[in-house]
Amino acid sequence: xxxxxxxxxxxxxxxxxxxxxxxxxxxxxxxxxxxxxxxxxxxxxxxxxxxxxxxxxxxxxxxxxxxxxxxxxxxxxxxxxxxxxxxxxxxxxxxxxxxxxxxxxxxxxxxxxxxxxxxxxxxxxxxxxxxxxxxxxxxxxxxxxxxxxxxxxxxxxxxxxxxxxxxxxxxxxxxxxxxxxxxxxxxxxxxxxxxxx
Amino acid sequence: xxxxxxxxxxxxxxxxxxxxxxxxxxxxxxxxxxxxxxxxxxxxxxxxxxxxxxxxxxxxxxxxxxxxxxxxxxxxxxxxxxxxxxxxxxxxxxxxxxxxxxxxxxxxxxxxxxxxxxxxxxxxxxxxxxxxxxxxxxxxxxxxxxxxxxxxxxxxxxxxxxxxxxxxxxxxxxxxxxxxxxxxxxxxxxxxxxxxx
Numbered sequence: 299x300x301x302x303x304x305x306x307x308x309x310x311x312x313x314x315x316x317x318x319x320x321x322x323x324x325x326x327x328x329x330x331x332x333x334x335x336x337x338x339x340x341x342x343x344x345x346x347x348x349x350x351x352x353x354x355x356x357x358x359x360x361x362x363x364x365x366x367x368x369x370x371x372x373x374x375x376x377x378x379x380x381x382x383x384x385x386x387x388x389x390x391x392x393x394x395x396x397x398x399x400x401x402x403x404x405x406x407x408x409x410x411x412x413x414x415x416x417x418x419x420x421x422x423x424x425x426x427x428x429x430x431x432x433x434x435x436x437x438x439x440x441x442x443x444x445x446x447x448x449x450x451x452x453x454x455x456x457x458x459x460x461x462x463x464x465x466x467x468x469x470x471x472x473x474x475x476x477x478x479x480x481x482x483x484x485x486x487x488x489x490x491x492x493x494x495x
Numbered sequence: 496x497x498x499x500x501x502x503x504x505x506x507x508x509x510x511x512x513x514x515x516x517x518x519x520x521x522x523x524x525x526x527x528x529x530x531x532x533x534x535x536x537x538x539x540x541x542x543x544x545x546x547x548x549x550x551x552x553x554x555x556x557x558x559x560x561x562x563x564x565x566x567x568x569x570x571x572x573x574x575x576x577x578x579x580x581x582x583x584x585x586x587x588x589x590x591x592x593x594x595x596x597x598x599x600x601x602x603x604x605x606x607x608x609x610x611x612x613x614x615x616x617x618x619x620x621x622x623x624x625x626x627x628x629x630x631x632x633x634x635x636x637x638x639x640x641x642x643x644x645x646x647x648x649x650x651x652x653x654x655x656x657x658x659x660x661x662x663x664x665x666x667x668x669x670x671x672x673x674x675x676x677x678x679x680x681x682x683x684x685x686x687x688x689x690x691x692x
Contacts, residue, residue, distance in 0.1 A: 300590075302559035302582060305549045309542045315535075316527045329583065330513045331546055332559065338512075339547045343540035345506045349528055350536045352502045362499035362529070385499060386526065393497075 301325065306332065358427070360403040360420050361385045376400050377434035381424065381453060383407050383446065387439065399437075402427065407445040408452055416452060424453070428460055435463040442469050498522065503529065555624070557600040557617050558582045573597050574631035578621065578650060580604050580643065584636065596634075599624065604642040605649055613649060621650070625657055632660040639666050 301307045306328050313324035331339060355361070356368035362385045363369070370388075378399030382388055388401050404419040428436065436457050440446035454464045470488035471480050480488075498504045503525050510521035528536060552558070553565035559582045560566070567585075575596035579585055585598050601616040625633065633654055637643035651661045667685035668677050677685075 300586070302565075302586065303550065303561045305542070305546045305561060306559065309546050312539045312542045315531075315539075316524045318523065326515065327513045328546070331543060332550055334512075334547075336547045339543050342509045342512075343543050345502070345509045346528060346536050346540050346543075349502045349506050349525070350531075350533045353500065353529060362503065364500045364502060368499075389497070389499065 301328070355403075359388075359401045360405060360423065361388045361401060370401060374398065374400060377432060378437065379424075379428070379433055379435075380437040380439050381450075382439045383441065383449070391439065404440070404449070407440060407449045409445045419449070421453060421456070425456060425460075428457065428462060433462050435465060437465050437467065439467045442467075498525070552600075556585075556598045557602060557620065558585045558598060567598060571595065571597060574629060575634065576621075576625070576630055576632075577634040577636050578647075579636045580638065580646070588636065601637075601646070604637060604646045606642045616646070618650060618653070622653060622657075625654065625659060630659055632662060634662050634664060636664045639664075 301310055309328040309331060310321070310324045313319055313327045314321060319327070331342075334342075352364045353362055354364070354366070356363040356371055357366050358371040359368060361368050361370070370392075376399040379402050380391060380397060380399055381402045381404060382391070383404050383406060385403055388403065391397050391401075402420070402424050404421065404424070406414055406419050408414060408416055408419065427433075436453075438450040438453060440449045450466055454466075457464050468491060469484065470491055471477065471484060477485065498507055506525040506528060507518070507521045510516055510524045511518060516524070528539075531539075549561045550559055551561070551563070553560040553568055554563050555568040556565060558565050558567070562569075567589075573596040576599050577588060577594060577596055578599045578601060579588070580601050580603060582600055585600065588594050588598075599617070599621050601618065601621070603611055603616050605611060605613055605616065624630075633650075635647040635650060637646045647663055651663075654661050665688060666681065667688055668674065668681060674682065
């Protein structure tokens with residue numbers, strides 16, 4: 299007997315299926331549910347179902363939206379598109395605050411090892427969007443790892459013939475870090491990419 | 496904009512209401528839900544509702560059960576009752592394996608600071624059970640902290656007049672611990688409560 303009843307056991311398994319939730323944490327969550335009022339649990343369910351029913355991809359930039367076109371695409375006029383791998387990256391850049399342009403979500407990175415080629419990503423849609431619109435710059439904001447670099451490299455080669463400026467987010471030492479402990483690759487890039495004071 | 500849409504924001508708030516879930520973790524869970532199939536999300540909801548609908552307190556020992564009487568009360572014959580504060584303590588003792596007796600769940604501890612007196616706990620029910628049945632021993636297994644000690648002390652005084660043996664789970668150094676680092680109170684008790692080799 300690991301939990302009190304079968305229904306608790308089942309709920310523990312459901313919570314375990316969320317990313318990064320171990321058995322003990324799942325049990326804690328399940329017992330939180332047990333101590334909630336029935337009304338609160340029904341409301342929880344309603345929120346779960348609601349997300350699945352309402353959520354769709356923005357038909358322009360492919361981030362999450364509750365209407366055909368997301369709020370950013372609806373409200374901003376810009377000739378700059380920032381290309382990111384996942385919808386969560388849009389949030390991160392929005393949180394940073396400085397950028398006021400548009401986005402394009404690829405929904406992945408090129409990863410031959412995982413069998414993910416360029417056709418799996420929304421690269422075709424990006425090119426169509428760039429050809430049909432009047433864009434001045436594409437910022438490639440995939441992660442600075444092997445897959446992200448490869449994806450950015452691949453996309454930049456497709457965009458350059460269109461005569462649109464392509465840039466890559468800067469790589470260097472991060473704010474608050476200690477040069478003593480920065481890894482060598484990052485430090486080398488930070489020196490290569492130095493900017494005049 | 497902290498999440499993509501209102502429905503995600505709402506779900507994040509729901510996950511945050513589970514014990515010990517921060518905003519970032521709640522967001523991770525919400526986005527796991529987003530990436531689940533609709534069928535899996537409905538199944539998740541079903542499990543949540545199921546727990547609330549099926550779960551009740553065992554009418555004998557007051558632990559969680561899906562029927563009027565819990566599995567332990569149904570299947571064991573014993574003249575020993577182990578008194579614990581919460582249903583989860585029943586699980587812990589069952590996991591330890593040695594004990595084959597019955598339980599009684601108080602659903603709390605006496606805590607004057609939180610305004611919880613003896614009447615809030617299932618002490619009346621325990622006394623009724625002991626008077627109506629044929630019990631040989633009551634083991635008090637509340638936590639070895641101030642509230643748990645006070646609760647055990649209080650209950651032991653009520654049971655002794657009934658002529659039933661009352662015991663308290665042993666306190667001492669725990670398995671695998673290092674005497675150098677054991678706190679003083681525990682070490683003093685371990686010496687006081689020494690048993691003959």
